[in-house]
Amino acid sequence: MKKHMMPAMKEGGVNVTPLIDIVMCLIIFFMLVAKIGVATGADSKIEPPSTILGTKIEDMGNTLTLNVTDPNPRDESGNFLSRHLKQPEVRALIDGSTQPREIKIEQNFGSVTDQPLLRVLKAAVEGDPKKNVQPNPNFKVIILAEKDLQYSMLEQVLVTCAQAKVKNVNFQTRQVKAEAGAPG
């Protein structure tokens, strides 16, 4: 009787199984680590101060990042040429914008004074029926300020946050590792 043997298995091309394994691992890694669709409006050009301590904010959807910079002119090495402007430049993602827009702390129109930043923060905390924004007492502000900003400028932002009754203000910093043996 003639034996029916199975034909020898021949692969049609390159074995892609290890490739798929690695690619799947990479996909799972990126899905877990990467943050997609959370645009905070943080300006990557701003260099914040460095700290060892610090926390992470899980609920980034409940925050507004204020990019605070000194608008006074500087020379090529970054030194200020003058300090005649007393109000900081504040930029943030507002009204559904995709790029941070400038929000003035105070604007004078003749005898009328407008406070756009206070309006924005109050609307976020107390809600805005016109824009269908619900009150949010747990609203957080993140301040991303450049490290050589003077306190007289930062103070104006902090005062506005206090006037808007923002209870939680966070200062974004760059994390540095503690020296070996150092506390913290």
Add this chain to the structure above:
Amino acid sequence: MRIRGAKQVHYDSGPNMTPLVDVVMVILIFLMLAGSFGGVEHYLTSNIPIQAKGGVGGEPPPPGFIPDEQLLVSVDPDPQYGFRVVAGNIRVAGDAKSLEAAFVQKRQAYEATGTPASKIQVVLSPSGAIKYENLTAVYEAALKANFEKVGFAKSH
């Protein structure tokens, strides 16, 4: 001339993986381009609003409210050391580690008199000319000394 093997049949060893690899690669490239990683997302949190005489945005305290003990920390710029801190008997210029040690001693002194760290407000009272970087160093020193409430006052 007969070519050997020309009549041999090729069998697939499994399902066709090509579409899967295509889709997976597209997802991978999308995630690599669209994702962002938490490089600088690191925050110092302040739960008390900026304070000033007359109160900035403050509400009247409820009846029976016992106010926290306040430790007022004056922070001024120093041309040589960057910053100079005065808080009661604390006098430190530029050295964040010495400042942290002094804050720890201060907290222990408060605790020895029965005031826990949770009932102490460290209020930084900076000069308007102090740099944010130096102020952050003082702020961090207070947090490292396990003070739970650290905030700012208006500039002096």
